[in-house]
Amino acid sequence: MTKTITTRYDVAEHLRTAEDMAAYLEACLEEANGDAAFIAKALGDIARAKGMSQVARDAGLSRESLYKALSGERTPGFDTILKVIRALGLKLHAEAVPVAGSQAQDAPADARNSRSSVFRYEP
Numbered sequence: 001m002t003k004t005i006t007t008r009y010d011v012a013e014h015l016r017t018a019e020d021m022a023a024y025l026e027a028c029l030e031e032a033n034g035d036a037a038f039i040a041k042a043l044g045d046i047a048r049a050k051g052m053s054q055v056a057r058d059a060g061l062s063r064e065s066l067y068k069a070l071s072g073e074r075t076p077g078f079d080t081i082l083k084v085i086r087a088l089g090l091k092l093h094a095e096a097v098p099v100a101g102s103q104a105q106d107a108p109a110d111a112r113n114s115r116s117s118v119f120r121y122e123p
Contacts, residue, residue: 011024012046015045024042025039025046025090036075036076037075038072039081040069040075040076041072043070043081043088044067044072047066047088050088052066052067059080059084060083061080061083066084
């Protein structure tokens with residue numbers, strides 16, 4: 001019987017384009033269910049794909065603190081998330097989500113009155 005050899009899957013090896021990175025982050029946002037550490041880990045995967053040292057420089061952070069912030073073991077501050085998103089060449093967008101059973105669907109979209117939103121990242 002032949003022995004099967006497996007290797008650890010690293011998503012960072014498959015994130016080659018800005019579109020791939022944005023799609024990966026959007027998919028992680030949909031799956032995160034409010035888990036900020038999960039999103040931080042996804043940003044860490046993207047940062048590794050782009051080069052952690054360069055992302056750290058562009059974000060104005062040390063490489064070590066960037067690794068810690070995006071390890072998935074802690075929840076980084078929102079200011080750090082915004083710096084990393086900018087350094088990765090992504091944008092943060094908000095989109096109103098219709099609330100089931102409400103008349104908000106008929107009202108004009110007004111972000112100040114919307115209680116739920118979806119964040120979308122674009123390269």
